[in-house]
Amino acid sequence: xxxxxxxxxLAFAVGVAxxxxxxxxxxxxxxxxxxxxxSLDAYGNVLSDPAFWNTFGFSASAAVATIVAxxxxxxxxxxxxxxxxxxxxxxxxxxxxxxxxxxxIVLVFGYLRLxxxxxxxxxxxxxxxxxxxxVAGYVVLALPYLYRAVDTGMRSIDVRSLTEAAESxxxxxxxxxxxxxxxxxxxxxxxxxxxxxxxxxxxxxxxSLLDRPAFGPYLQLVGAxxxxxxxxxAFIAFAVTWACMGLIQLFARDPAARSVKV
Amino acid sequence: MSLAWLGVVPFFSxxxxxxxxxxxxxxxxxxxxxxxxxxxxxxxxxxxPGIVSAYAISLEVSAAxxxxxxxxxxxxxxxxxxGGLPAWLRPMLLTFSGVASNFAGLPLAFAFIxxxxxTGLVTTIxxxxxxxxxxxxxxxxxxxxxxxxTYLYFQxxxxxxxxxxxxDGLKTEWRExxxxxxxxxxxxWRHVVxxxxxxxxxxxxxxxxxxSFGAIATAYGLTGxxxxxxxxxxxxxxxxxxxxxxxxGYALALGMVVITGxxxxxxxxxxxxxxxxxx
Numbered sequence: 039x040x041x042x043x044x045x046x047x048l049a050f051a052v053g054v055a056x057x058x059x060x061x062x063x064x065x066x067x068x069x070x071x072x073x074x075x076x077s078l079d080a081y082g083n084v085l086s087d088p089a090f091w092n093t094f095g096f097s098a099s100a101a102v103a104t105i106v107a108x109x110x111x112x113x114x115x116x117x118x119x120x121x122x123x124x125x126x127x128x129x130x131x132x133x134x135x136x137x138x139x140x141x142x143i144v145l146v147f148g149y150l151r152l153x154x155x156x157x158x159x160x161x162x163x164x165x166x167x168x169x170x171x172x173v174a175g176y177v178v179l180a181l182p183y184l185y186r187a188v189d190t191g192m193r194s195i196d197v198r199s200l201t202e203a204a205e206s207x208x209x210x211x212x213x214x215x216x217x218x219x220x221x222x223x224x225x226x227x228x229x230x231x232x233x234x235x236x237x238x239x240x241x242x243x244x245x246s247l248l249d250r251p252a253f254g255p256y257l258q259l260v261g262a263x264x265x266x267x268x269x270x271x272a273f274i275a276f277a278v279t280w281a282c283m284g285l286i287q288l289f290a291r292d293p294a295a296r297s298v299k300v
Numbered sequence: 301m302s303l304a305w306l307g308v309v310p311f312f313s314x315x316x317x318x319x320x321x322x323x324x325x326x327x328x329x330x331x332x333x334x335x336x337x338x339x340x341x342x343x344x345x346x347x348x349p350g351i352v353s354a355y356a357i358s359l360e361v362s363a364a365x366x367x368x369x370x371x372x373x374x375x376x377x378x379x380x381x382x383g384g385l386p387a388w389l390r391p392m393l394l395t396f397s398g399v400a401s402n403f404a405g406l407p408l409a410f411a412f413i414x415x416x417x418x419t420g421l422v423t424t425i426x427x428x429x430x431x432x433x434x435x436x437x438x439x440x441x442x443x444x445x446x447x448x449x450t451y452l453y454f455q456x457x458x459x460x461x462x463x464x465x466x467x468d469g470l471k472t473e474w475r476e477x478x479x480x481x482x483x484x485x486x487x488x489w490r491h492v493v494x495x496x497x498x499x500x501x502x503x504x505x506x507x508x509x510x511x512s513f514g515a516i517a518t519a520y521g522l523t524g525x526x527x528x529x530x531x532x533x534x535x536x537x538x539x540x541x542x543x544x545x546x547x548x549g550y551a552l553a554l555g556m557v558v559i560t561g562x563x564x565x566x567x568x569x570x571x572x573x574x575x576x577x578x579x
Contacts, residue, residue, distance in 0.1 A: 149322050257407065
């Protein structure tokens with residue numbers, strides 16, 4: 039290999055500076071709450087705020103619900119398309135890419151018009167059904183990543199042979215799906231799941247417009263009213279995102295999942 | 301024909317209920333007046349100065365952050381793939397890019413306020429060490445340039461993630477063949493690399509464009525509602541019908557879908573073109 043070029047080092051150094059400085063700035067700012075000295079008080083204030091734990095817990099549950107619902111929707115569909123209905127593949131793929139075209143704010147606008155409390159299906163009429171609507175929206179937002187991860191995972195296993203082998207051993211459809219197919223795409227599902235978690239945990243648009251007590255609207259509230267706590271929250275959010283991506287890397291080391299790109 | 305189609309009923313019903321019907325409702329509503337009659341008045345209403353300027357600012361911020369993001373993302377990807385930097389920097393950059401491309405929304409806004417806000421770290425260091433008053437130059441984090449600079453934090457990493465595999469796909473044989481045929485390094489880039497990479501470069505730029513065009517949380521966290529982006533206008537419209545015409549709101553949403561739809565369609569077309577080469 040050639041000697042490193044000056045230009046490459048320069049680009050890399052500028053990149054490091056651009057990406058590191060805001061992180062350093064965030065940490066430094068979050069420590070400034072006491073005049074003249076650094077302290078962790080901003081973190082103390084955040085972590086002792088019950089609203090922080092309530093909203094974080096709410097969004098974490100929403101993320102888990104999104105992952106479970108999304109997986110139960112995507113895995114059987116991807117399996118069935120591969121096994122029995124390959125002709126429908128372009129349509130399914132197009133639908134899973136649509137959320138990249140339709141911004142979240144447009145999606146939730148449609149929900150509010152279609153499912154408001156005086157409509158044919160008044161989903162925003164009660165808190166629990168609004169939660170269902172919000173999770174459905176999150177599943178839609180996660181579809182492009184989840185479907186691609188699962189579909190790529192299925193490409194690396196021979197769905198047809200596995201199914202025939204299981205059938206000839208007398209397994210029922212549900213057994214095949216849950217005991218044969220799911221375990222084989224587990225790593226793909228997991229990397230899709232952590233990405234989904236990272237997206238849902240701080241999501242603002244849907245939660246705010248559906249008026250749910252989620253972490254995103256809480257962040258907005260703190261951001262509008264406090265000086266130093268927002269940087270503490272930003273640092274915590276960065277750590278959560280980092281943890282999710284780290285877990286993806288960890289699972290992607292499994293050779294079966296190496297081809298998964300999300 | 302068997303009952304095989306039953307297996308995809310859940311997926312298609314879900315898509316119909318939570319993706320297709322809500323979107324269709326807005327699209328149809330954009331062409332209706334309050335009594336449900338067909339009209340083009342809502343689309344004409346988009347010519348209002350407030351709405352035109354909202355679209356203009358959104359387009360400018362998205363274009364600026366997409367072009368700068370892809371230019372710098374390309375440089376970074378080039379540096380780690382072909383620039384001869386130590387090999388261990390590459391997985392580090394890619395892992396960080398995975399994190400940073402998902403670090404958006406309100407926390408990102410907070411990070412940039414803490415760094416470049418009026419009392420942010422960089423602002424105060426520039427002032428106390430170099431005597432340079434950043435805010436004296438007219439710069440403001442709550443503005444077009446501030447927002448663009450902030451969006452680059454997720455745009456650059458996204459470009460790096462998409463472009464690194466494309467740069468990996470440049471085969472050593474191509475460079476060797478070009479060199480044997482007497483091409484200079486510039487000639488190799490001009491006649492071999494760029495014709496292969498441009499669809500992917502341009503396509504990813506369009507993806508970045510759509511990515512920032514639909515974004516709202518970062519802008520909302522940074523500027524509140526001082527910067528009149530189309531997403532922020534739509535947010536206000538959903539909250540309280542600030543345009544005093546629900547159907548104009550549908551038209552506003554339709555305009556957004558058309559813009560992101562066109563740029564994504566071009567992206568997919570260009571990606572298909574690129575994949576012919578990278579086998």
